[in-house]
Amino acid sequence: MxxxxxxxxxxxxxxxxxxxxxxxxxxxxxxxxxxxxxxxxxxxxxxxxxxxxxxxxxxxxxxxxxxxxxxxxxxxxxxxxxxxxxxxxxxxxxxxxxxxxxxxxxxxxxxxxxxxxxxxxxxxxxxxxxxxxxxxxxxxxxxxxxxxxxxxxxxxxxxxxxxxxxxxxxxxxxxxxxxxxxxxxxxxxxxxxxPTYQFVKGLLERYDDIQIDSEHLMAISPDEGATSRAIYLANVLGIDMGMFYKRRDYTRIVDGRNPIVAHEFLGTSVEGKDVIIIDDMISSGESILDVAKQLKARKAKRIFAAATFGLFTSGMERFDRAYEEGLIDAILTTNSIYQSPELLKRPYYISCDLxxxxxxxxxxxxxxxxxxxxLDPNERIQHLVNAYKEKQNQK
Structure with a gap:
């Protein structure tokens, strides 16, 4: 920091x-x-x-x-x-x-x-x-x-x-x-x-076995809008990135938006890799969980979802099920907005303090x-990652 x-x-x-x-x-x-x-x-x-x-x-x-x-x-x-x-x-x-x-x-x-x-x-x-x-x-x-x-x-x-x-x-x-x-x-x-630095810090403090290289870790954008966030994370960590784009049904409007028909993936293989899905917010969670399901179908190892704002507008039940089924391993959001007591109790939740x-x-x-x-956390992230790798080498 x-x-x-x-x-x-x-x-x-x-x-x-x-x-x-x-x-x-x-x-x-x-x-x-x-x-x-x-x-x-x-x-x-x-x-x-x-x-x-x-x-x-x-x-x-x-x-x-x-x-x-x-x-x-x-x-x-x-x-x-x-x-x-x-x-x-x-x-x-x-x-x-x-x-x-x-x-x-x-x-x-x-x-x-x-x-x-x-x-x-x-x-x-x-x-x-x-x-x-x-x-x-x-x-x-x-x-x-x-x-x-x-x-x-x-x-x-x-x-x-x-x-x-x-x-x-x-x-x-x-x-x-x-x-x-x-x-x-x-x-x-x-x-x-x-808040990229806070995400990296929160993840590395919770897990001590993440291998930060392109062979074992990948940054994923869940849609076109989050691509720049995933590219930045991939660049500072020196890993590959992939992205999904949403196919929507533009003939219908549900809850004020065109419903998503499918998520299509662009990028290299995620097989056997830990992946970090990064976005600006988790609203209902439908989109991020669908992406996690597709990544698991492509044989991704662990899935971490990081979003600046955890709105969780449809409650936590679907995330509980996804965690129990092994779809997601951790969800990281910041404390910049209200966090309910129910959210803070979840075993898979990591709060990133701003x-x-x-x-x-x-x-x-x-x-x-x-x-x-x-505003530019690159230097701090490099220091954090180097200290993390050094600690791993001492084991």
């Missing part, structure tokens, strides 16, 4: 640091805050007497902000302390369906639309008093609707334009479904961060420093 002390943080901070985890993102916010408090206390002597670093070291960077609701379901954003001149980082998890609110006595679960409205309420409550507003939204709101193929809305592009018009300077997201959506806001900061990564990004941006090294 890239350590804080390895970066040049000599720049004067943009403003006093403040973090606002919007409702549903408090757990991640607390973890990020803990890292920042620890790091800045360690650098206390370096800037102790410098007025430009006033309030640089604090016991807590989280700003007291709330979004209370009226009985009618309406809400408002409230900030309960001064944020004037601050460099604010608003953290949002639009996928946290565990939160509920009362609507005329009925219990409603929070939808992505509700979470996005809460983000706008907090931005509105800031009222232009902060020096800079940055939004960290790991799952980019409405990013699955990233292009127009008929007379359709472009919700993600509109949402980006809306929050930029409200005063947001930078938007940080993870593994955007299609990063070209940033073309909607060409004059604003937009970064999409790959809190330190997000803290590094916030710490660097607050100093107006370059985050290029943080």
């Amino acid at each position: 890239l350590h804080r002390e390895e970066r040049n943080l000599d720049n004067i901070p943009v403003g006093s640091l403040g973090i606002i985890p919007v409702d549903g993102c408090q757990e991640m916010g607390d973890k990020v805050n803990d890292y920042l408090v620890k790091w800045r206390k360690e650098s206390l002597n370096q800037h102790k007497e410098d007025l430009l670093f006033h309030e640089y070291v604090k016991d807590n960077y989280i700003i007291d902000a709330q979004v209370p609701r009226f009985g009618s379901g309406e809400a408002k954003g409230v900030i309960k302390e001064s944020i004037r001149g601050m460099d604010l980082y608003l953290m949002l998890d639009v996928c946290n369906y565990s939160l509920t609110y009362s609507l005329n006595g009925q219990v409603n679960h929070m939808s992505p639309d509700d979470h996005f409205q809460n983000l706008k309420r907090i931005i509105a409550a800031v009222g232009g008093k902060a020096r800079r507003i940055n939004v960290i939204m790991p799952f980019l709101y409405e990013s699955r609707q990233h292009k127009r193929s008929s007379r359709e809305s472009l919700d993600c592009a509109l949402a980006l334009q809306e929050i930029v018009a409200m005063g947001v300077d930078n938007i940080i997201t993870f593994d955007a479904h299609d990063p070209r959506v940033q073309n909607a806001i060409p004059l604003s900061g937009f970064e999409t961060v790959p 809190s330190k990564y997000i803290a590094l990004i916030i710490d660097t941006l607050n100093h107006d420093g370059s985050i290029s090294d943080i």
Whole structure:
């Protein structure tokens, strides 16, 4: 992992640091805050007497902000302390369906639309008093609707334009479904961060017998959209890659999309090899499990599925069956969105923690420093793989 002390943080901070985890993102916010408090206390002597670093070291960077609701379901954003001149980082998890609110006595679960409205309420409550507003939204709101193929809305592009018009300077997201959506806001900061390092780390910590070479390991893209992710993983690990493409029935629409008829494979033989299926999200799981079934039919050895976001919209039962039948050996997703207690109990599940990564990004941006090294994990992956192989050789 890239350590804080390895970066040049000599720049004067943009403003006093403040973090606002919007409702549903408090757990991640607390973890990020803990890292920042620890790091800045360690650098206390370096800037102790410098007025430009006033309030640089604090016991807590989280700003007291709330979004209370009226009985009618309406809400408002409230900030309960001064944020004037601050460099604010608003953290949002639009996928946290565990939160509920009362609507005329009925219990409603929070939808992505509700979470996005809460983000706008907090931005509105800031009222232009902060020096800079940055939004960290790991799952980019409405990013699955990233292009127009008929007379359709472009919700993600509109949402980006809306929050930029409200005063947001930078938007940080993870593994955007299609990063070209940033073309909607060409004059604003937009970064999409790959969690490839966290996947490799999570997998190598769980398994000590993976042979990282083209004879024993392969990266697989489950569809055309994930090809660039699989190519990158294959290149940094020095292994081969293969891909599936989806044959769809364009005469029908089921659950808002054309149903998949079959997955066709392109690539070298997977026989006897461990494979890593990599994608940006697991939704119902239908696609990834069908790909796993096809790989097993081609005599693949172990199958690991890695996706930035584990939505699991149809529950865990089908994954339980696939694990019991030997179709999949492990599923890796990040903690950037809500993880249900049921998911965390699964023996085949590996959670990849992004809190330190997000803290590094916030710490660097607050100093107006370059985050290029943080965004490119190649060097860190090589270090991790070399240490792993060295450990294997010592056995």
